[in-house]
Amino acid sequence: MSKLTVEHLTRRFGAQTAVNDVSFEVQDGEFLTLLGPSGCGKTTMLSAIAGLDAPTSGRILIDGEPIFDAAQRCNLPPERRQVGMVFQSYALWPHMKVRDNVAFPLRMRGIAAAEREEKIRWALGLVEMEPYIDRYPHELSGGQQQRVALARAVVYGPRLMLLDEPLSNLDAKLRLRARGWLKELQEKLRITTIYVTHDQTEALVLSDRIAVMQGGRIEQLASPVELYEQPQSPFIADFVGHSNLLDGIVQEAEARRAKIRFGQHLLAVEKILKPNKGSAAAIAVRPENVILHQGQPNGSGGGNYIPGKILQRDFLGARYLYLVETSGGIVRAEVSERFEKGAVTLELPAHACVAFARDAAA
Numbered sequence: 001m002s003k004l005t006v007e008h009l010t011r012r013f014g015a016q017t018a019v020n021d022v023s024f025e026v027q028d029g030e031f032l033t034l035l036g037p038s039g040c041g042k043t044t045m046l047s048a049i050a051g052l053d054a055p056t057s058g059r060i061l062i063d064g065e066p067i068f069d070a071a072q073r074c075n076l077p078p079e080r081r082q083v084g085m086v087f088q089s090y091a092l093w094p095h096m097k098v099r100d101n102v103a104f105p106l107r108m109r110g111i112a113a114a115e116r117e118e119k120i121r122w123a124l125g126l127v128e129m130e131p132y133i134d135r136y137p138h139e140l141s142g143g144q145q146q147r148v149a150l151a152r153a154v155v156y157g158p159r160l161m162l163l164d165e166p167l168s169n170l171d172a173k174l175r176l177r178a179r180g181w182l183k184e185l186q187e188k189l190r191i192t193t194i195y196v197t198h199d200q201t202e203a204l205v206l207s208d209r210i211a212v213m214q215g216g217r218i219e220q221l222a223s224p225v226e227l228y229e230q231p232q233s234p235f236i237a238d239f240v241g242h243s244n245l246l247d248g249i250v251q252e253a254e255a256r257r258a259k260i261r262f263g264q265h266l267l268a269v270e271k272i273l274k275p276n277k278g279s280a281a282a283i284a285v286r287p288e289n290v291i292l293h294q295g296q297p298n299g300s301g302g303g304n305y306i307p308g309k310i311l312q313r314d315f316l317g318a319r320y321l322y323l324v325e326t327s328g329g330i331v332r333a334e335v336s337e338r339f340e341k342g343a344v345t346l347e348l349p350a351h352a353c354v355a356f357a358r359d360a361a362a
């Protein structure tokens with residue numbers, strides 16, 4: 001277990017800046033996820049930590065010791081960083097049995113046969129793959145192969161674990177189960193872990209903290225709950241939880257509340273970030289926080305009732321997703337009740353609405 005420090009890391013590929021002056025720390029035993037859309041720099045960051053790619057500038061330290069320092073021309077090769085890696089493709093050696101795949105990092109480190117066997121069984125036991133020790137990779141399912149890849153990554157006691165979309169080749173059902181045993185493994189071992197994904201649910205379920213990346217930068221680094229409840233930008237509000245982003249104009253603004261004109265209506269908003277009176281604002285409100293009423297509403301939505309018309313209803317299983325047309329634009333609502341197409345009243349509870357300055361939404 002170790003602490004990782006990344007300082008002012010930049011990676012340019014010609015004119016393209018894949019990682020742009022990024023700094024963060026991962027604490028001992030912490031599970032940190034890099035989350036973001038395709039091309040935001042997640043894999044470039046992971047490759048830099050693994051030692052598979054040399055950044056343009058900045059420093060990377062494990063427990064205070066530099067493993068990469070551009071200014072000092074320090075760049076430890078991957079095998080000397082003691083970092084376990086699992087990538088998207090299972091990358092087991094097809095001609096080697098499970099035992100030999102897991103033995104490989106131990107052989108590289110000159111571990112004697114008896115100790116090797118003990119460690120192999122320990123690592124395979126962790127991921128419940130011991131019974132498969134004499135099989136070849138092609139005799140295993142995708143999920144089982146990925147578990148062996150994990151066992152191989154942890155078998156020699158790495159200081160850090162780097163996981164790049166390790167579940168993305170699995171089908172949806174298996175992915176859900178795989179999430180469970182990945183979390184269990186982390187709870188047993190408490191290895192400092194960096195996990196890369198563009199799947200927000202996976203990030204919310206697994207992580208102690210999440211760094212949301214966009215355009216080579218970290219836009220917000222916070223716990224899953226904080227990220228969900230206190231997004232610092234419209235991008236975060238939309239990327240983590242798919243918020244409605246409603247265009248409005250700020251009418252009144254105080255530190256933590258505001259009134260915002262949305263279409264023909266004035267909406268009270270309890271959380272407000274940056275917008276000033278008269279400026280354009282984006283109101284973020286999650287579809288699951290929107291309430292629908294047919295007939296006269298009886299709730300207390302802080303006056304945030306707007307008439308609308310259901311244009312579309314999609315059945316999602318436990319809930320319905322409605323597209324509701326209002327004078328300010330379309331609002332998405334996710335509720336369990338079934339409504340018919342036509343007139344409704346939307347309730348947008350003030351405490352569930354976050355307003356941002358519209359320029360921050362670009």
Ligand SMILES: Nc1ncnc2c1ncn2[C@@H]1O[C@H](COP(=O)(O)OP(=O)(O)OP(=O)(O)O)[C@@H](O)[C@H]1O
Pocket residue numbers: 013016017018036037038039040041042043044045198
């Ligand atoms: N070897 C390279 N040469 C040139 N450009 C590169 C190289 N590697 C990455 N890039 C660019 O850097 C940016 C970041 O790429 P990166 O692979 O880190 O993104 P990512 O967030 O991991 O994306 P994905 O989720 O699609 O894997 C992209 O615009 C990519 O095209």
